Structure formats: C-alpha cells, structure tokens
Amino acid sequence: MKAGYKQVKRMTGMMRSIHFVNIISMIVAVITGLYIADPYYQAFIAEDAVDKYVMAWNRWGHFIVAIIFDVTSIIVAYLFFFSRFEKPYKKVIPTKRNIVEFFEVLLNLLTLNRRKKFDSTHSDSFNTVYFAIFHLLLAWMLFTGLQLYVHVFPHGDSSIGAWWPWMLHLVTDWTLVVSSWMVGTTATGANIMDVRISHHLTMWLLLVWVAFHIYYQIWRTIFWKEGDIAIAVGGSKFIKEDKA
C-alpha cells in the first residue's frame, strides 16, 4: 500500500457478488428483451422448427435472469435497511446533513473537482440516492415484467403450484392501472399494452442510469485519486491518512 494512505472497506463479498450478478443479468435481459420486443435476427429458414426454438430460448433466458434479478433485489432491499455493514437508508433520509452532503457532492462533480467539501471515505448521500433510484427503476421493471409474465398461467396453476400465479397477480395487478396512468389513455379501462410500453421505456431509463454510473465511478477514480473503481472488485478504496 502506498505510504500515507489508509485502506477503507466499502463493499462486502456478498455486495460485490450481487453487483456482478446484476451486471450479467442486466446485459442478458437487455439482449433477450430487445429480441422479444422486436425479433431483430432471423432464424435459419431451412431448419426444422424444433431445432430453432429461437424465441423460446430468448424468453427462457430473459425469465431466468429476471428471476435471478428478483432474488438479488430482495437481498438488496433487505440489506438496504438491515445490513450490519452499512445501512444505506440512513443516507437517503432527507436530514439536513444528508441534503447538504448531496449538494456538495453534486457541486464537486459540476465544478470538476474544484470544490470538495465532504468526506469521501464512506458512501455519500448523492451516490446512495442514485443507487436507490436504480433499485426503484428495477423494482418497477420486475413488477411490470411479472405482470406481463403471469398471463401464461390462465388457469392459475404452475409447475410449482397455484400459489405462484396467485401471488404474482396479487403483487403486480396494480401495475396495469399505474402504467395506464403513466402512458396516458383516452379509453375506458386499463390495458396490458401500457405495461409493455412502460416496461420497454424503463429499460432505456436503466441504460441511461448505467451510462452515468460507469462514467461517474471512473471519473471519481481519476479525479479523487482514491481508487474508487476498486470498490466493486476488491471491496476497498484508499484514503489519505491526514484526511481520514
């Protein structure tokens, strides 16, 4: 370790694993999701249908990563409040301290690191709010996705029992009404196309989120010189002794 620097642990092994599982899930979900939305490559026309199964494989992949995403989301939601490492919700509550820190971090970004009046040792309010937005978008994605999915069980039964479609209806039927309100309608009644439109649009919002996230973490690494990019890999960053 470079002299005069102190190592600070920022992400546990579990958090890092979830981070990379999410990355892979998201890449697969976007690639397969775009195919499901509008099949952009053609199957070999001369082959028998049984050998192709292209749409079915794409849907299979999409659902598998969706379920993985569901599970990691539940873990993340739990850690958000109950983590023994760092409880992120404490940084999202709009206390005076958090609000000041939020805008200080924003100013740091906008002044190109000319002004840095906050402690960058631990996760700051700005980043935590930004992550919370990601998980809200993701939750919306999961609820709308499961609403689109549940209609494959019209009889209310599934390979793992009747509780599964029953539960999916219970927790996702509200997205019909909310999507209809969001997309806007001139008709009487909500329709599932609005859920689909919203699900598709939210993918773009998530991609926008990812673009800024990657840029900002690299930017921090370059300008703060505290090795922030290593947090997601090694779990720690480094901070000057005199500051910590």
Add this chain to the structure above:
Amino acid sequence: MADRIEGVKKLFTSKSARVETNRGDAHYEKLFQLCQARIEELKTQTPSRNRLDIDDLLKDQGINRRDFMKWASAVTGMLMLPASFTPLVADAALLMNRAPVIWIELSDCAGNTEAMLRSDGPKIDEILLDIISLEFNETIMAASGHQAEAQLEDAMHTFKDKYLLFVEGAIPMGMNGQFGTIGAHGETFYDHLMRISKHAAAIVAVGSCATFGGVPAASPNPTGAVGVMDVVKGKPLINIPACPANPANMVGVIIHYILTGQVPELDSLLRPKFAFGYRIHDNCERRAHFDAGEFVEEWGDEGAKNNFCLYKVGCKGPMTFNNCSIVRYNEGVNWPVGVGRGCIGCSEPDFWDKYAYERPMADANIKAPTGGVEKTVDEFGLGLLTAAGIGIGIHAAASILAGKKEDGGEA
C-alpha cells in the same frame, strides 16, 4: 385458518384474470339444482312477443337435432360448465325468447348488428339471436321516428326491471353530449342511455366502442367518447368487447343469464372470463412458429406462404385477451390470424392507438394518446441515452481541459 386463507385469496383475486375451470362437485350440484328450477319456471311463462319457433327455424336452415345438441355441448364447454349441464343449456337456448332485449345504438358503425345479420348462412348462434325477444333495435326495426320512440316507451314500460339492455357504441360526453342526439326530441346519447338503463335488469355493452370507447375514443378523442361502464353505475354490467363482438359470446352471456339468472364471472374490465380469460396467443395455431422464431418478415414472403408467426408484422395476440383463436368467427369458419392477418387487439382498451399497427410495439410509431408529437418509445429512449452521453462527453471534455487537481478540495 384455511377459511381465512381462502377469504384473503378471494378478496385479492376476485377481479384478476384468473380463470377457475373446476370449482368442485358440490358447487356444480348446487348450481345444477338452481338452474333446473329456473328453467322449469321459465317454461311455464309464455314467450314475451317473439312468436318464431326455434324448432321450425332450425329445420328451415337444415340443422337437425343432432347438430343442435353438438352445438349445445360446445356452448356448455365454452361456459366452463360440466358436461352434465348440456341438456340444461339446450333448454335455455330454446327458452331464449323469454328474455326481452332492448338494443340501442350510440356512437358506432352498427358493426356488431351487422356481424349478426350478415353472417353467410346463419348458424345456430345467429339463429338464436333471431328468437330472442328483441323489443327494440333501430337498425333492423321497421318503425321510425315517433313510431319507434313509442315502441321503445312501450317496451320499457311492459318489461320494466326485466329487460336486458344491449348497448352498441360509445357515449360522446364533449359539449354536453351534443355530438350525438337521437330521436325527434334531440335527446343526447348520454340522456338516452341513462333513461333506458334505469329500469334494465342488466346491461350488456357490445363491441369495443360501448365497452371502452373504441374507435370514437381514439386519440385525440374529439367528442370525449367513453364506454358504458364510465357513465352507468350501480347496475349489473357485462362487457363483450371486440370489433365486432363475437355473436358466440353474446349468445353465451344470454344463455348464462337465462340459465342462472346471474351475470357470468367477470374480470377487472367486466368481461366474462369464459371468453376473455385467455390470451389469443396461447391458443394460436401459429404459436409453434413464434417459439421457433419463424416470422413473416413482410407480406407475401416465404414465411407468409408457410403460415409463419405474424408477430413481426404486428400481431398483438400476445397482449390480447379473447377466445377467437378457439371459437373463431362465423361458427368456426376462420379468424384474423387464420387468414394470415395479425391480431390488432380489437378487444382491448385503446386498441386503435396502441395495438392496431403492422409492426411490433418496439418498432412502432405510437401516437401519444393525449395528442402531441409522434415518437416511438425507442426513439425517445435512445434520445435520452444520447442526451446522457452528450452530457457525459461535455463533462469529460471539460474535466480533461481543466486538468486534474492533485489534492481536490479548494485550491
């Protein structure tokens, strides 16, 4: 505990799309007794006014008893009743002239009436709609003007609180409803509907216009058209959407009403679950081609000749709830996907704006329902992503130009 679980389950799922196809022997035995008693009671009543005899009509069309019983067992299946109900369903069909029906037309094209009238060689579904006691229908009645109004008044008076009200067409609410008036008194469609629905036993909204506003309510909806369920409250209401509504489903609803005296189980959009509990997609004859990724790429190509899936030319079967892939139209002759023309989701709310385009949603120019600029979701999303990219680029360039600050913080 089991009761409570069942209660909670019922509370939260009663309006969802779930279709219960088997409710257990006890339920069906009770229902059978109820239906039998009701049929016996109806038999003692005289037919209201329609003197056509179903047996004669069927004979005239060359349909024998055996064909009729085959049809009855098919309808029993469609209504999701056990096979033992078949004789009751056949009886109910013969008693359809005991149900007085008033049929009114509002903002629409009369397409639902046409769908019944113009079927080539009427089959049992259409013949049955001949023998219902149709007390009033502007399109097919001989009377007009004051005579027609007198007929309506008479029917409403005679069958007060007993008639089924069929509504075809949307209700224009703009300009105090002045976009549509009817009769010599210039009554608005809204007042017309409210007056007639007041003493109806139940209301059946037929076709997409009456159910969800349909084409008249398409963006920008200049007349402020709405469906029946938006304006009529506190009455049993059944929606039979689709453009046109399938006569098989109208007959199903009437038979269910005659048989049980109740409206069939409905989903959250008040559509009978027996007809709208399933996606077209899941019972589509071209479904295997969807899973295989075999799509019609453009009209008339090799895939089209091989009956490939129509998803890429805009079929909305995966998002549309209806039974047309099972019962089809015109007594099972064919249906849109069968003729090589994708589903346009005509039985869904907002279908004209959000379903009826010949490409997948992700590749479509969907007009914003509230009016405004045509933008695809993708263009909008890509625009956002580009904006974010440009923002990032500017910030990065500025950062490079400004140079690194070794220490950070105030210099």
